[in-house]
Amino acid sequence: MKDIILHITLIIFTFTSPNIFAQKQKNKGYKIENDSVVFTFDARDYSKYTKEHTGQTLDFDDFDIENVVVSGEFNLWSRDHWKMNRVDEYTYELKKSLSDFTDEFSWEFKFIVNNSYWAEPSKKTPNISKAIKNGYKLRGIYNLKMYTAYPDENGNVSFKLKGYKNAKKVILAGSFNKWDENLFKMNRTSYGWELNLKMKPDVYQYRFIVDGHWMEDPDNIHKTENEFGEYNSVIDIKVYTAFKLKGHMNAKKVILAGSFNDWNEHELVMRKMDYGWKYVIPLSGGKHHYKFIVDGKWIVDPGNSVKEYDNNGYINSVRMIK
Missing domain, CATH: 2.60.40.10 (Immunoglobulins)
Incomplete structure (x- = not known):
């Protein structure tokens, strides 16, 4: 399975500068919605299937579909882990979080029907790539490409x-x-x-x-x-990220401090809400340590179970931005 490949690209930004793809060109097999990748298989889009073990390409006018699986570089070409859900007579879907994918720019993937047949995309599909086995391109066999930046x-x-x-x-x-x-x-x-x-x-x-x-x-x-x-x-x-601390309604001042502002004890004064305290700040991707300072007392975020030690041996709350 690993020899047959597909590619993907996804992207998120808050800065102003230049452009990309032919935006009118629609990629087949997936779409990105907010923080998710939605894989879609429509049987009417495919007329040829390749038998996995023999490599024989077959035409199917009336193919009895029992199940469809998404298989690609991102799941080691598994034939059963990413099983799709049936939407109607022809369509199957599977939604996965963007966090399930690493920072690789592109991925190759394919749809497996009945655990045995690769659905072959048309050559007119904009996001296809020739499948490769043992370093050689396979004649007439293509994978879909998925991009994490698009x-x-x-x-x-x-x-x-x-x-x-x-x-x-x-x-x-x-x-x-x-x-x-x-x-x-x-x-x-x-x-x-x-x-x-x-x-x-x-x-x-x-x-x-x-x-x-x-x-x-x-x-x-x-x-x-x-x-x-x-x-x-x-x-x-960066992504605008909200930090919230519930309770502490009698506190006079609450400060947000973390690795993102060099642990400044005065800069990020939180706003009092009807439930507690809040501060919204744009953060870059990656891991951020933080704490709250309530009337001079440092505390971890009681609403966040993710914590770890820093280089100085202190326990901090952790927020991951992906």
């Missing part, structure tokens, strides 16, 4: 490049798509070029490719030197 008109990150109106093609490439020189084509606008992406919170590097010429983002002051003696632009995608 273009979306309502994406949380907007990349913009002003000017260059005479350019024929502008590409957005970065650490979020393995610096692919073709995948994320930007859209022409009245002021230049733009691309909106859905991206997971994290720190990313990127550049624009204008008619083959690589360049940093001229409107982004955040950059880092690369191995070619030039600069990559840098974006830090």
